[in-house]
Amino acid sequence: MGSIRKLAGETAIYGMTTIVARIINFFFVPLYTRVIDTDAFGVYSEIISYIAILQALFAFGMETAFFRFASKQGANPGKVFSTILIFLASTSLAVLAAGIIFADDIANAFGYFGRGELIWCSAAILAIDSFTAVIFARLRYQQKALKFGILKIIKILSETAFNLILFLGFPTYAAAHSDSFLLKFLSPSPDGGYILFAILGSCIISLILFLPTLLRTKFSFSPTLWKQLMIYAIPIVLSQLPGVLNDVTDRILFRFFSPEGESSSDLVGIFSANAKLAVFMTLFVQMFRFAAEPFFFSQSNKDDQKKIYVDVMKYFVIFCVFIFLFVALYLDIFKLFIGNAFRAGIGVVPVMLMANIFLGINFNLSMWYKISEQTKFAVNITLSGLLATVIINAAFMPYFGYYAAAFGHFFSYLIMIIVSWRLCKKHYFIPYEWKTITIYIAAGVALFILSRIVATSNSLINFAINSVFILAYLYFVIRKEKIDLKNIKHLIKRK
Numbered sequence: 001m002g003s004i005r006k007l008a009g010e011t012a013i014y015g016m017t018t019i020v021a022r023i024i025n026f027f028f029v030p031l032y033t034r035v036i037d038t039d040a041f042g043v044y045s046e047i048i049s050y051i052a053i054l055q056a057l058f059a060f061g062m063e064t065a066f067f068r069f070a071s072k073q074g075a076n077p078g079k080v081f082s083t084i085l086i087f088l089a090s091t092s093l094a095v096l097a098a099g100i101i102f103a104d105d106i107a108n109a110f111g112y113f114g115r116g117e118l119i120w121c122s123a124a125i126l127a128i129d130s131f132t133a134v135i136f137a138r139l140r141y142q143q144k145a146l147k148f149g150i151l152k153i154i155k156i157l158s159e160t161a162f163n164l165i166l167f168l169g170f171p172t173y174a175a176a177h178s179d180s181f182l183l184k185f186l187s188p189s190p191d192g193g194y195i196l197f198a199i200l201g202s203c204i205i206s207l208i209l210f211l212p213t214l215l216r217t218k219f220s221f222s223p224t225l226w227k228q229l230m231i232y233a234i235p236i237v238l239s240q241l242p243g244v245l246n247d248v249t250d251r252i253l254f255r256f257f258s259p260e261g262e263s264s265s266d267l268v269g270i271f272s273a274n275a276k277l278a279v280f281m282t283l284f285v286q287m288f289r290f291a292a293e294p295f296f297f298s299q300s301n302k303d304d305q306k307k308i309y310v311d312v313m314k315y316f317v318i319f320c321v322f323i324f325l326f327v328a329l330y331l332d333i334f335k336l337f338i339g340n341a342f343r344a345g346i347g348v349v350p351v352m353l354m355a356n357i358f359l360g361i362n363f364n365l366s367m368w369y370k371i372s373e374q375t376k377f378a379v380n381i382t383l384s385g386l387l388a389t390v391i392i393n394a395a396f397m398p399y400f401g402y403y404a405a406a407f408g409h410f411f412s413y414l415i416m417i418i419v420s421w422r423l424c425k426k427h428y429f430i431p432y433e434w435k436t437i438t439i440y441i442a443a444g445v446a447l448f449i450l451s452r453i454v455a456t457s458n459s460l461i462n463f464a465i466n467s468v469f470i471l472a473y474l475y476f477v478i479r480k481e482k483i484d485l486k487n488i489k490h491l492i493k494r495k
Contacts, residue, residue, distance in 0.1 A: 099123020
């Protein structure tokens, strides 16, 4: 029990840093979407998508490889760390050099004419993040969760500070210092480049904080060990890449399949801003993942483990549908978080909320192949989702723009559920209550549609009606699950 408690505590720290980053990023959305236009936000969103894909490639799966080889009996963790660090330093420097040398050419090729600084800035982010990833991994290996959390929080807060300085201070400074050398790197008026440079600033802060660790490291490179690491890690990269592509590929496909006469950057900007309003669902799913995975594994040897998995799935969906209704029914309030120019795409929010429910169901389902050690099926499941994403966007984006992107996520995750469930039935059956799950999701969708039908021009009346709908859902859950409110009240009083 003590080891599980320790794992849970470390999981909470690791999870909290991710959650804090997402929350802070969300609360910057009102600023971003009010001071930069849809085109500039779209350019930033597209570049971030490329960075995400390249990070999956240039990290080379070395975090997992480090855990595996450092934990082997008789292994020398310091030698493993040093070999990986030297390798990543070499590849990161190559990425950075290429980004600087070919910045203008790459920028022009992508239509970012005269914006070479966006390319070398992105290359620097990619290089530093890829290099420092294994240093963060070493802290996790050494079970220094608190130090890991502090360093991550410093990185997050430094990015926040750079954002505030650039967006709130730099335009005034630029107006008063038209000859400043900083204007070679930054636009005098706010744009997506400010966000990228804020991220770069936080990466540099992280690198500086790791200098003592680097100075204490005894550097040595083992070619034999490096080959073993690469043989182990490359399949990991190949298995992770479809998942990353599935998350961000729609931002890239806008460039090729946008409706005729519409700017792809504008559409990416509108879609990305509205997708962020699904953050409450994303946060819950993320928090659930951090808490649930160690819990699921801790239950894997119990006689009633499958019953536990079934119950967790059901209550997970119940709570997700509540979040769906809370955001979707009060969307007139939540849309105020984004600038007026971005609200044309507000209709994608309910679709993205539901897509994230499906993503969470996929995570629950993934436990069958993780616990049964049949992870080879993960690639097949993810590839089926990626294929659906590409087909749906290619077929419908020229006609429906960002709505095609939203439904691409929706059907991609739904197809992954179907594929995973078919494999689950065949290889490690868990009797999930699909009928009950479908009823709760259908109830949420029906209430949302009903709210649109009865909507009036009076916001207060709509708020009251929608509040009744949410209470109706809660009442439905209580009746269907036969929840005794007296017992809940008794438990609260005992606590």
